[in-house]
Amino acid sequence: xxxxxxxxxxxxxxxxxxxxxxxxxxxxxxxxxxxxxxxxxxxxxxxxxxxxxxxxxxxxxxxxxxxxxxxxxxxxxxxxxxxxxxxxxxxxxxxxxxxxxxxxxxxxxxxxxxxxxxxxxxxxxxxxxxxxxxxxxxxxxxxxxxxxxxxxxxxxxxxxxxxxxxxxxxxxxxxxxxxxxxxxxxxxxxxxxxxxxxxxxxxxxxxxxxxxxxxxxxxxxxxxxxxxxxxxxxxxxxxxxxxxxxxxxxxxxxxxxxxxxxxxxxxxxxxxxxxxxxxxxxxxxxxxxxxxxxxxxxxxxxxxxxxxxxxxxxxxxxxxxxxxxxxxxxxxxxxxxxxxxxxxxxxxxxxxxxxxxxxxxxxxxxxxxxxxxxxxxxxxxxxxxxxxxxxxxxxxxxxxxxxxxxxxxxxxxxxxxxxxxxxxxxxxxxxxxxxxxxxxxxxxxxxxxxxxxxxx
Numbered sequence: 495x496x497x498x499x500x501x502x503x504x505x506x507x508x509x510x511x512x513x514x515x516x517x518x519x520x521x522x523x524x525x526x527x528x529x530x531x532x533x534x535x536x537x538x539x540x541x542x543x544x545x546x547x548x549x550x551x552x553x554x555x556x557x558x559x560x561x562x563x564x565x566x567x568x569x570x571x572x573x574x575x576x577x578x579x580x581x582x583x584x585x586x587x588x589x590x591x592x593x594x595x596x597x598x599x600x601x602x603x604x605x606x607x608x609x610x611x612x613x614x615x616x617x618x619x620x621x622x623x624x625x626x627x628x629x630x631x632x633x634x635x636x637x638x639x640x641x642x643x644x645x646x647x648x649x650x651x652x653x654x655x656x657x658x659x660x661x662x663x664x665x666x667x668x669x670x671x672x673x674x675x676x677x678x679x680x681x682x683x684x685x686x687x688x689x690x691x692x693x694x695x696x697x698x699x700x701x702x703x704x705x706x707x708x709x710x711x712x713x714x715x716x717x718x719x720x721x722x723x724x725x726x727x728x729x730x731x732x733x734x735x736x737x738x739x740x741x742x743x744x745x746x747x748x749x750x751x752x753x754x755x756x757x758x759x760x761x762x763x764x765x766x767x768x769x770x771x772x773x774x775x776x777x778x779x780x781x782x783x784x785x786x787x788x789x790x791x792x793x794x795x796x797x798x799x800x801x802x803x804x805x806x807x808x809x810x811x812x813x814x815x816x817x818x819x820x821x822x823x824x825x826x827x828x829x830x831x832x833x834x835x836x837x838x839x840x841x842x843x844x845x846x847x848x849x850x851x852x853x854x855x856x857x858x859x860x861x862x863x864x865x866x867x868x869x870x871x872x873x874x875x876x877x878x879x880x881x882x883x884x885x886x887x888x889x890x891x892x893x894x895x896x897x898x899x900x901x902x903x904x905x906x907x908x909x910x911x912x913x914x915x916x917x918x919x920x921x922x923x924x925x926x927x928x929x930x931x932x933x934x935x936x937x938x939x940x941x942x943x944x945x946x947x948x949x950x
Contacts, residue, residue, distance in 0.1 A: 568602030705735020
């Protein structure tokens, strides 16, 4: 007898869980199963208070074995009348379903917006909030991830509703392998959104399209770029590969523990775009203890062989540091230090490739932890206030025409005094001009009266 699709998927995910536990990837920080595992949990239609169907029974069995193996489990749900796959969804049954999920030991719920009853911005937010409240009532800690399918801007309200929210369309379309254009599109859609996320709520750039069959059309440089950029942006890192087929090289990328450590840094600052010039980009983030993580990206088109490699320079003012700050630069993929540098760091980056580095300053300044990729300046212990970051999203290598100009409190006070004097002078000139015009008009009027008397 041929097994049904759902039963086959249950066996596949159960086997993948065993592989994940026996591979070192689990020891590198990957703990949760792909939430698609229990996608077909819902009944074809709602009858009374029923919340389950066969193969739900098989799912619970697999879930139990995976939980005993030390893995956490996730599933898909939906705020509409039916899921994206056509099964009955949670609209009007949120509390029942939340209690069911909790009873299964679920730790992650990815909640879609297919077949939504309320399609306006306020209605979508309200439906996501209903499931949030239902999950909180269960008393179980369940990570709540929402996906509005592009009808709202979830980063604007997500922090008050969920633990993560999708910021991009899917990297894979209709089951086809991922491609470089979709990865770049996802990256571009996430640029500028770092400020909306942080501990408790994260921008979700979709799962990792790394490993067969999803990455069949990607080069290894593109795969490494994909992982490094998702890691620095603090997007959740979900493995979506068939672990029975994954290559050693792809698995090695997923096991990049130093990049996973950047993603999981306790300071929780999402990375963002801090410099761009043509097809070259620098993404950066602040780390605990004043360090920085940077990904230098060469996204030149492969149709232009003249730009196979690109020389990219990271300047210290991009990171909120004084130019003379010594910092150790470490290659996160190669797991080796590249040396001690000041002022800037230059590297040749291959086409569609990255250099992922961590920069550790030789000394700690008290507010180094306060720097953010989207900030406009940073004040140091000496009272200087650099103006570099106001230009961080332009193509300028230096923040001002004549280089770095620190603005001390004394200079700032002096500039304020000069501006005040200029303002007084301008007002004085205006008043003087007005008085002069008034006098001229009076004199002219008097002269005109005298002329009339003489004519008479």
